[in-house]
Amino acid sequence: MSDEKDRLGQRLRDVEAAREDQWARKRDAELLEQMRERLNAMLCPYCKASLGAASEGGVEMLKCPNDHGAWLGKKTLERLLSRRK
Numbered sequence: 001m002s003d004e005k006d007r008l009g010q011r012l013r014d015v016e017a018a019r020e021d022q023w024a025r026k027r028d029a030e031l032l033e034q035m036r037e038r039l040n041a042m043l044c045p046y047c048k049a050s051l052g053a054a055s056e057g058g059v060e061m062l063k064c065p066n067d068h069g070a071w072l073g074k075k076t077l078e079r080l081l082s083r084r085k
């Protein structure tokens, strides 16, 4: 009887763990989707084309595919400007 109780307890823990895994996977998928939507929301202010990730001279940036400009993080820009001094 005690053995059966243990097995039942283990089974319940397994089911609970599986539910948590499923929840975590769903949550990860939702977060990835939000990140994709945010990336898609980055549009060039001139032509509204989606900005693409690019790397020039080791500097990561988002660029307009029609060469209207490139966008950098503020810290990256500050680092680049401080190199010129």
Ligand SMILES: [Zn+2]
Residues within 6 Å of the ligand: 044, 045, 046, 047, 048, 049, 064, 065, 066, 067, 068, 069
């Ligand atoms: Zn543009």
